[in-house]
Amino acid sequence: MPADVELARAIGFVHAFARRRAPREIAVPGGFAVLDDRYPGSYDDNKLIVRSLDPQPSETAAAKLLRAADEALADRAHRLVCVDDDRLGTAVAPAFAAAGYAQETNLVMAFRGTPAQDPPAAERLDLAELMPLLRRDWRRTLPEAPDEVIDGLAARVEARLRGADLVGFRGVRAPDGEIAARADLYVHDGVAQIEGVFTGEEHRGKGYARALMASLLAEAAEAEAELIFLVADAGDWPKDFYGRLGFAGLGRVHAFLRT
Incomplete structure (x- = not known):
């Protein structure tokens, strides 16, 4: 499968996953916004997703997107705009920076290796076991946040169950029994995404994490996924770790956040 086709399928998967899990969707220039009133502070559940944009001659692409973010997220305390076209994201970056947005550039990576034949087995985590782990890890990340914020950030994981035919939460344990590493696996229509890898x-x-990834790759292959991908921060070390596991870059996507 050509890399540009793989990239398009991966981005399409992410878009469809966001739509299936969102209680509310509205059209915006070049894409759509997803909204979840249950978790208004969740960036990932309340954002604009833009694939391409053909601005009117009298208005720049950046101005159109900035206005769309203000309108679609008017009752949210944040603005998140995901631009899944590298050229468009690069072009609008200066205007977003001037408007007070921070930029993150991510790399879409596809698995090119061969899954292990007998990988270590990852444990299936149900929501009852996963929720305390998420609360603990969010509390460590946001020590000053109110309990209701931590609870909301953990509870939103339930919405992911609607995102794909197979949504699996997996983990591996340390010798003392504690979950040492965990991640999500989503599979739908021959495409698999590995998401939320955390140690x-x-x-x-x-x-x-290496043992967990080996298990997830084998599970995705068993589910007959034609494409296995993940999204990694283009400027951080995990992308190199994934590269050593057999993942290769397909293309870049951008996210602009103002809080």
Whole structure:
């Protein structure tokens, strides 16, 4: 499968996943916005997603997107605009920066290797076990946040169950029984995404994430996924870790956030 086709399928998967999990969707120039009134502070559940844009001659692309974000997210305390066309994202970046947005550039990566034949088994985590882990990890990340914010950030995971035919929460344990690394696996219509790979700080550098990834790749292959992909920060070290596991870059996407 050509890389440009893989990139289009991966981006299409992300868009469809966001739509299926969102209680509310509205059209915006070049794309759509997803909204979830249950979790108004969740960036990922309340955002604009833009694939391409043909601005009117009298208005720049950046101005159109900035206005769309203000309108669609008017009752939210944040603005998040995801631009999934690299050229468009690069072009609008200066205007977004001037408007007070921080930019993140991510790399869409596809698996090019061969899944292990007998990988270590990852444990299936149900919501009852996953929720306390999410609360704990969000509390560590946001020590000053009110309890209701932490609870909301953890509870929103339930919406992911509507995003794909197969939505699996997986983890591997340390010898003491604690979940050392965890991640999500989504599979739909022959495409698989690995998302949310997380290793507890006290467990890093011990091979747990590698074992988890090997198990997820084997599971995706068993589900007959023709494309296995993930999205990694283009400027951070995990992309190199994924590269060593057999992932290769397909293209860049951009996210602009103002809080």
